[in-house]
Amino acid sequence: MADAQSQAPVAPAPAPPPPPSTWKRLAVPLSALALVLLLVVLASARWVRWQGASSTQVTDDAVVKSDTTRLSARVAGNINRIPVQDYQTVKAGELLLEIDSAEYEAALAQADASVAGAVATIENLDNQKALQRAVVAQAEAQRAAAHASEVQTRQELERQNSLIAGGLAGTRQKVELAVAQHEKSLADVAAIERTIEAQRRQLDVLNGQEAQLTTQLRAAQALRVNAELRLRYTRVTAPFDGVVGERQVHEGDYVNVGTNLVSVVPLPNVFVTANYKETQLTRVQPGQKVDIRVDTFPGEVLQGHVARLSPASGSTFALLPPDNATGNFTKVVQRIPVRIEFEPGQKLVAQLRPGMSVVTRIHVD
Numbered sequence: 001m002a003d004a005q006s007q008a009p010v011a012p013a014p015a016p017p018p019p020p021s022t023w024k025r026l027a028v029p030l031s032a033l034a035l036v037l038l039l040v041v042l043a044s045a046r047w048v049r050w051q052g053a054s055s056t057q058v059t060d061d062a063v064v065k066s067d068t069t070r071l072s073a074r075v076a077g078n079i080n081r082i083p084v085q086d087y088q089t090v091k092a093g094e095l096l097l098e099i100d101s102a103e104y105e106a107a108l109a110q111a112d113a114s115v116a117g118a119v120a121t122i123e124n125l126d127n128q129k130a131l132q133r134a135v136v137a138q139a140e141a142q143r144a145a146a147h148a149s150e151v152q153t154r155q156e157l158e159r160q161n162s163l164i165a166g167g168l169a170g171t172r173q174k175v176e177l178a179v180a181q182h183e184k185s186l187a188d189v190a191a192i193e194r195t196i197e198a199q200r201r202q203l204d205v206l207n208g209q210e211a212q213l214t215t216q217l218r219a220a221q222a223l224r225v226n227a228e229l230r231l232r233y234t235r236v237t238a239p240f241d242g243v244v245g246e247r248q249v250h251e252g253d254y255v256n257v258g259t260n261l262v263s264v265v266p267l268p269n270v271f272v273t274a275n276y277k278e279t280q281l282t283r284v285q286p287g288q289k290v291d292i293r294v295d296t297f298p299g300e301v302l303q304g305h306v307a308r309l310s311p312a313s314g315s316t317f318a319l320l321p322p323d324n325a326t327g328n329f330t331k332v333v334q335r336i337p338v339r340i341e342f343e344p345g346q347k348l349v350a351q352l353r354p355g356m357s358v359v360t361r362i363h364v365d
Contacts, residue, residue, distance in 0.1 A: 055365045057284060061335065062274035064294070064356040068245070070263045073255040074233040075099060084262075086246050090238040096262055097236050097247075099255065104231040111224035118217035125213060129206045136199045143192040150185035157182045242266040268350040271342065272304065274360040275314060275335040283364040284309065290340050291361040294352065303343045306362060310337040338362075 077099040084096050157178035164172070238244075245263035249255060272292060276284070284306060292302040313334040315322055340360055342349050 055363065057276060057280040057362045057364060058359065059274050059276050059280070060357070060359045061276075062272055062340075062358045062360045064270050064352050064354050064358060065273050066265050066267065066270045066354045068263055068265050068354065069239055071096070071236055071239075071261050073099065073236075073257055073259045073261055075104065075230050076256045077101075077103065077234065077254070079249055079251050079253045079255065082247060082249075082251055084244050084247075086244060088244045090242060090244055090264065092238055092240045094238045095235060096238055096244065096264075097249070099234040099236075101231055101234040104227065104234055108224070108227040108231050111220065111227040114220040115217070115224050118213065118220045122210065122213050122217060125206060125210055129203065129210070132199065132203045132206055136196060136203060139192060139196045139199055143189065143196060146185065146188040146192045150182070150189050153178065153182035153185045236261060238264055240264070240266050242269075265354060268352070270349065270352050270354060271307070272340040272358055272360060274338045274340055274358075276338055276362075278313070278334045278336055281309070281336055281338075284338065284362055285364075289363045291363070292340065292342070293359045293361075294348075295357045295359075297348060297351075300348055302346055302348060304340045304360075305343065307339040307341045309339075312336075 080098045080100050082097040084090060084094070090096065159178075242264045245265060247262050248260045249262075255261065272290075286306050286308050288306045290304040290306060292304050294300065294302065313336055315334060
């Protein structure tokens, strides 16, 4: 009996309930995420719309700038002297550094000699032309005398022929003599004409040489101007009033054409470049008032105005501007540089330096 009860079949355990589907498990989190994204998009759109419609536009992506000039060598040579120091105030035309000028002084002297030689050659040619014109004039005078002699001998020949024809005292011998004299006078006239033609051709040759020598003189003068310029370039001067930056060379250094020498900052002529988002520029126009706060001077507010807006975004002028092809486009809010100039009569502007960070607030109303 006990064995029968021990061998009775055991009832199977109930099967566990099936697990919920993956979709049902992710439905709530995905719905929440989608709702959050929707709220973010709506909030961003409303923020951009509100930002563009705001009466003031603010950015801290702004910096003080100036039209700094970097001076480079225009001739090669060793630096002889540098009479200015780093960060020294200079006036327009003040000597900043000097390159060894011995070579360029010699080149100018040679150019002067070439010009003087060309001038002397032209003057000598002018003398030759004057002499040649005198020769032509003398030949023309001889031609006039020869013509007069020809007229006289022709008249004598006609007279002798008349005497012979009239049975007067003329003789055949006198007629022959008159004929010979007349023929000689004709030959003299022809010879003088040939001489005049030759002398005039020689004068034309001299005139042609004058044109060639004049061209050579102009070339020599151009070389002299170039030599004078190169000598002048050995002295590097300040192009305007300002402050010298850090010198890039020292006395004794050898520089080639194009080597950077020194920079000059035209202080206190500074301005601000503020990079505003494109969504902030809806109502920004030149002439609008700007509040400028400089990080270096907390609590101080400078006044300025919008001078002009850049014709393109900052990325457009980059070395490798973006080129978003189809398939990899990601929209990014672009920034447009805005030039802001300070109002005159603010003493603090004289203490500003290029590179200082500022916060600008444009009043668009």
